[in-house]
Amino acid sequence: MRTRQRSWLVLALITAIALVLSACAAPPAPSAAPAPAEPQAAPSEGGDQGITMALVIGVQGDAFYITMAKGAQDKAEELGVNLIVDGPPEWDAVKQTAIVDAMIARGVDVMAIAANDKQAMIEPLQRANDAGIKIISVDTFIGDGDYVNGPVTFPLSYIGSDNVEGGKIACEALIEAIGGQGKLYIQNTVPGVSTTDQREQGCKEEIDAVDGVELVGVDYNDDNSSKAAEQTTAVLQREPDLGGIFGTNLFSARGAAQAVSNAGLTGVVKIANFDAPESAIEDLRNNVVDLVIAQLPYQMGQVAVEYAVKAMEGDMDAIQPRFRTGYVIITRDNVDTEEAQKAIYKSE
Amino acid sequence: MSGNNPAHLMRTLSRIWAWLFLLALVIFFSLTGEGFFSLFNLQAIGANVAILLIMALGQTFVIISAGIDLSTGFVMGLASVAGAMAMTALPPGTPLPLIALTGLAVGLGVGLIPGLVNGLIIAKLKVPAFIVTLGMFGIARGAGFLLSGGMPLPVSIQGLGRIGNGYLFYYYPSQGLSFLNPPAGVTGVELRQVTGILPHPLTFAVILVLAAHWLLKHSRFGLHTYAIGGNQEAAIRAGIPVDRRTVALYMLSAGTAALAGVLYNMRFTNGAANSGEALLLDSIAAVVIGGASLFGGEGTIIGTVIGALIIAVIQNGLVILGINPFWQFVAVGVVIILAVLVDQAKEQVAS
Amino acid sequence: MDEQRREHPALQVVGLTKRFGGLTAVDNVDMEVYPGEVVGLIGDNGAGKSTLIKMISGVYRPDGGKIFLEGQETTFVSPLEARRLGVETIYQDLALCENLDATANIFLGREPMRRSLGLLKAVDRKHMLAESRSVLDRLDIHIPDLSRPIREMSGGQRQAVAIARAVYWNARLMIMDEPTAALGVPEQRKVLHLVHTLREQNVPVIIISHNLQDVFAVADRVVVMRRGKKVAERPIQETTMDELVSLMVGGSLLEE
Ligand SMILES: Nc1ncnc2c1ncn2[C@@H]1O[C@H](COP(=O)(O)OP(=O)(O)O)[C@@H](O)[C@H]1O
Ligand SMILES: [Mg+2]
Numbered sequence: 035m036r037t038r039q040r041s042w043l044v045l046a047l048i049t050a051i052a053l054v055l056s057a058c059a060a061p062p063a064p065s066a067a068p069a070p071a072e073p074q075a076a077p078s079e080g081g082d083q084g085i086t087m088a089l090v091i092g093v094q095g096d097a098f099y100i101t102m103a104k105g106a107q108d109k110a111e112e113l114g115v116n117l118i119v120d121g122p123p124e125w126d127a128v129k130q131t132a133i134v135d136a137m138i139a140r141g142v143d144v145m146a147i148a149a150n151d152k153q154a155m156i157e158p159l160q161r162a163n164d165a166g167i168k169i170i171s172v173d174t175f176i177g178d179g180d181y182v183n184g185p186v187t188f189p190l191s192y193i194g195s196d197n198v199e200g201g202k203i204a205c206e207a208l209i210e211a212i213g214g215q216g217k218l219y220i221q222n223t224v225p226g227v228s229t230t231d232q233r234e235q236g237c238k239e240e241i242d243a244v245d246g247v248e249l250v251g252v253d254y255n256d257d258n259s260s261k262a263a264e265q266t267t268a269v270l271q272r273e274p275d276l277g278g279i280f281g282t283n284l285f286s287a288r289g290a291a292q293a294v295s296n297a298g299l300t301g302v303v304k305i306a307n308f309d310a311p312e313s314a315i316e317d318l319r320n321n322v323v324d325l326v327i328a329q330l331p332y333q334m335g336q337v338a339v340e341y342a343v344k345a346m347e348g349d350m351d352a353i354q355p356r357f358r359t360g361y362v363i364i365t366r367d368n369v370d371t372e373e374a375q376k377a378i379y380k381s382e
Numbered sequence: 383m384s385g386n387n388p389a390h391l392m393r394t395l396s397r398i399w400a401w402l403f404l405l406a407l408v409i410f411f412s413l414t415g416e417g418f419f420s421l422f423n424l425q426a427i428g429a430n431v432a433i434l435l436i437m438a439l440g441q442t443f444v445i446i447s448a449g450i451d452l453s454t455g456f457v458m459g460l461a462s463v464a465g466a467m468a469m470t471a472l473p474p475g476t477p478l479p480l481i482a483l484t485g486l487a488v489g490l491g492v493g494l495i496p497g498l499v500n501g502l503i504i505a506k507l508k509v510p511a512f513i514v515t516l517g518m519f520g521i522a523r524g525a526g527f528l529l530s531g532g533m534p535l536p537v538s539i540q541g542l543g544r545i546g547n548g549y550l551f552y553y554y555p556s557q558g559l560s561f562l563n564p565p566a567g568v569t570g571v572e573l574r575q576v577t578g579i580l581p582h583p584l585t586f587a588v589i590l591v592l593a594a595h596w597l598l599k600h601s602r603f604g605l606h607t608y609a610i611g612g613n614q615e616a617a618i619r620a621g622i623p624v625d626r627r628t629v630a631l632y633m634l635s636a637g638t639a640a641l642a643g644v645l646y647n648m649r650f651t652n653g654a655a656n657s658g659e660a661l662l663l664d665s666i667a668a669v670v671i672g673g674a675s676l677f678g679g680e681g682t683i684i685g686t687v688i689g690a691l692i693i694a695v696i697q698n699g700l701v702i703l704g705i706n707p708f709w710q711f712v713a714v715g716v717v718i719i720l721a722v723l724v725d726q727a728k729e730q731v732a733s
Numbered sequence: 734m735d736e737q738r739r740e741h742p743a744l745q746v747v748g749l750t751k752r753f754g755g756l757t758a759v760d761n762v763d764m765e766v767y768p769g770e771v772v773g774l775i776g777d778n779g780a781g782k783s784t785l786i787k788m789i790s791g792v793y794r795p796d797g798g799k800i801f802l803e804g805q806e807t808t809f810v811s812p813l814e815a816r817r818l819g820v821e822t823i824y825q826d827l828a829l830c831e832n833l834d835a836t837a838n839i840f841l842g843r844e845p846m847r848r849s850l851g852l853l854k855a856v857d858r859k860h861m862l863a864e865s866r867s868v869l870d871r872l873d874i875h876i877p878d879l880s881r882p883i884r885e886m887s888g889g890q891r892q893a894v895a896i897a898r899a900v901y902w903n904a905r906l907m908i909m910d911e912p913t914a915a916l917g918v919p920e921q922r923k924v925l926h927l928v929h930t931l932r933e934q935n936v937p938v939i940i941i942s943h944n945l946q947d948v949f950a951v952a953d954r955v956v957v958m959r960r961g962k963k964v965a966e967r968p969i970q971e972t973t974m975d976e977l978v979s980l981m982v983g984g985s986l987l988e989e
Contacts, residue, residue, distance in 0.1 A: 094706065094707055095708070118704055120701055120707065121707070123707040123708050123711065124660060126659075126660045127650060127652075127657075128430075128433065128646075128650075128657070128661065129697075131650075132426075132430045132694075132698060132701065133707075135423070135426035135427075135429075135698070136426075136698050136701035136702050137701070138422060138423075138426070139417035139418065139420055139423030139702060140415075140416050141416070141417050151534060151650070151652065151654070153537075153538075153650065153651055153652040154534070154650035154652040154654070155650075156543070156651060157543040157546065157547045157649065157650060157651060158547075158650075160543070160547070164573055164574065164576075165574060166574035185538060224656070225533040225534070226533055226654065254532060596853070596855075600849060600855040601853070601854070601855060601856065602844050602846065602854070602856055604856075605837060605841075605844060605856055608830070608832060608833055609830045609833060609837070609841055611832065612830035612831055612833055613828070613830045613831060613832075615828065616827075616828040616829055616830050616841075617841070617842075618792075618811075618812060619790070619792055619822070619824065619828045620812070620816075620828070620830075620841035620842035621811070621812050621813035621816045621841075621842035621843065622813075622841065622842045623813065678832075679831070680832060
């Protein structure tokens with residue numbers, strides 16, 4: 035009899051799910067303007083402007099992108115743009131492509147995207163462009179980021195930090211913190227991500243430019259702090275007189291900091307953390323890291339929406355193919371200033 | 383035959399529940415999601431699921447044989463790196479079909495090696511498949527990164543991206559259907575009225591699905607796969623060359639993973655060692671949702687197709703509805719458990 | 734019988750030995766089976782009967798000794814080879830794939846093929862189904878739905894499938910390990926009848942059974958095993974049930 039009960043239980047479960055689904059489906063869709071002929075060509079209703087814009091972020095749950103989305107949302111409300119924010123649950127070009135295609139299907143007018151891979155996302159975004167969607171890069175770019183001469187020219191603009199510059203600034207500050215000479219080590223995330231690749235490049239350029247500073251190595255941690263810690267521990271073994279570490283993002287710096295603290299070298303080995311979520315600021319206050327380099331994601335989101343509106347209005351001259359957002363360097367000395375506080379990425 | 387009712391009902395239900403579930407999902411998203419039920423979107427779902435599905439085909443065979451292949455994700459990555467290296471190494475001016483075939487041959491060839499090694503170790507040294515393929519997971523991953531120098535390898539070859547992103551037919555209102563290429567002379571804004579029909583990845587996947595289905599359902603190899611999964615000892619005593627079959631099974635699994643890698647090359651004009659990392663668990667999930675038993679002996683290709691489509695529809699539909707994508711994991715997880723529950727209920731009613 | 738004795742034995746094993754770790758499951762056993770002869774192999778549980786026949790059917794590789802099939806020494810490295818040489822076995826555990834149907838089990842490992850789509854070779858299910866029906870009919874066994882997986886069949890039906898599988902392939906030597914264990918009385922009779930038929934066709938049979946009545950009903954000769962050793966061998970006319978029981982359990986002086 036038990037078995038029979040079990041089978042009915044499953045039947046009941048399936049029925050329940052079916053009911054829930056049909057119940058959800060029952061009320062007519064909120065935007066019930068029937069457009070039976072060509073759903074993708076149908077005009078989407080948005081705000082005052084009638085513009086529907088997608089912001090496809092790099093990955094969900096990241097304070098940087100949350101702050102960017104906030105900036106975009108605030109500007110969208112101001113300008114009356116209907117904004118849809120979405121992004122893959124993990125940093126993966128295949129998953130982000132599925133989102134791009136879904137946005138094409140939804141018939142958005144403009145898509146701002148932080149592409150997960152500079153090469154892999156070219157074709158999917160080309161497809162979106164062919165479907166009549168205006169493409170804007172935010173934070174990361176596709177191709178080489180030069181949308182005027184580069185191999186990829188269809189995106190209207192690349193709005194983002196100059197990460198080479200950012201890497202330079204970070205390592206300049208780091209070199210200063212270690213007294214102008216010594217050994218540096220770079221903890222990077224995943225190769226192939228344009229932003230972190232360039233931070234690494236910028237840092238290397240700065241190191242090359244300064245006499246008496248030597249790069250002992252670069253490791254890739256898959257965006258995983260514990261892996262970064264392992265790698266850093268090994269490097270500290272090999273290079274007992276290491277002066278400083280550049281973590282190209284939060285996870286990298288975190289892992290490096292943990293290894294440094296395990297080795298009892300906190301304060302001796304200086305750590306620069308690229309990106310400024312609240313936890314990085316906490317780390318800064320607790321002497322876990324020594325420098326925090328903040329980008330301006332809020333501004334990126336705002337500019338993206340402004341550009342979307344300009345593009346839809348046909349005002350192409352107002353759109354720069356490259357918009358460089360700046361940086362704020364946060365140290366324990368300036369952390370409480372208004373400028374620094376405004377630059378911190380907020381996670382809600 | 384009168385047939386006792388719950389048993390009969392359960393058996394029927396266990397056979398068709400995944401279909402019904404998929405249908406329910408499609409109806410639900412069509413009613414609630416703007417743009418879900420459009421030719422473009424449905425084809426996009428098909429094209430986007432192709433890589434995952436192809437990878438799941440070989441896995442279906444392995445799981446039916448009561449094995450598991452955890453290495454497919456990184457075998458795909460390794461094959462994509464090898465394919466990318468081969469294609470970019472060709473002299474400029476090489477005709478596109480030759481480039482594509484070279485990528486295919488090299489990717490497949492390199493991808494088959496881990497499969498051969500997996501199969502030999504599992505068959506001859508009797509090490510559990512879980513362990514061997516977990517080892518190969520790491521080896522293929524490392525090899526892929528070493529080969530590519532840790533970086534994704536761009537394959538910026540003119541026209542290659544069209545193979546992975548193009549359509550078999552294009553429809554343009556004033557010119558009718560054209561084959562393989564958008565109608566000539568249509569440019570700029572007009573291009574936006576062109577409708578693509580049958581994306582190449584989908585066509586490619588459909589061909590492989592048909593081949594895999596035939597192999598499993600009608601060939602001796604397919605029957606032996608079921609026999610090995612049902613009772614390996616009985617298969618041996620019946621005279622089935624189980625060792626040889628095992629090697630072939632893991633080569634098949636690696637082979638479909640490699641084909642997925644080559645398709646990734648064409649679709650994303652890139653070769654990346656970690657390109658398949660996120661797909662491994664999804665591909666196993668597709669097989670399980672499709673009714674295959676991890677204890678072996680059960681499963682079908684059609685089931686795997688349905689399983690993969692359920693995952694793809696959930697992923698696409700939730701985006702269209704603007705629901706936080708972390709729910710994808712939850713939704714797919716619930717479906718996996720549901721699939722196993724249905725299966726267990728069927729077994730218990732049957733016995 | 735005497736004329737047959739002068740022929741070559743169909744099967745001869747000499748000094749066959751099998752160890753599992755420290756346990757010697759089969760210890761230096763000699764045995765012959767002549768054409769058209771039915772040999773009953775008996776012994777208490779764990780005496781080594783199944784292990785002995787599994788060496789003959791190629792499942793286990795002997796640790797010592799030799800196997801001759803019709804005078805030729807054979808080294809069965811696999812069941813596949815044993816089956817190729819005409820040794821068919823009904824195993825005590827049946828060795829069926831529970832997830833497959835009766836038809837597939839009967840033909841497992843030797844599926845008939847047909848051309849499909851021009852050059853591909855497909856398993857010929859239709860032929861298999863027709864042949865399965867006919868072999869089951871021949872055995873007078875009724876299985877209503879041959880396309881159901883074995884898992885859904887009764888113990889008797891499963892045993893019937895295992896028997897049908899061995900019978901289908903015109904064996905040169907038939908080995909039956911407890912073939913009637915799961916059967917009802919009418920089906921048991923059918924199996925005994927089958928043994929008679931095989932004997933008439935001059936096919937030698939080794940039958941292992943707990944049921945001494947069955948052994949007396951069909952065997953020409955009995956071989957008794959105890960703790961891995963062959964302890965006695967008797968023409969069936971020259972022994973009694975009581976003698977065999979005491980040989981099996983070792984409680985009697987007769988053995989020495
Ligand atoms: N595969 C095996 N591994 C280890 N021991 C075994 C194996 N098969 C049989 N045995 C042991 O060998 C002895 C003989 O077993 P078996 O041949 O099955 O006896 P019988 O068929 O006469 O009951 C038993 O003690 C049994 O436990
Ligand atoms: Mg036995």
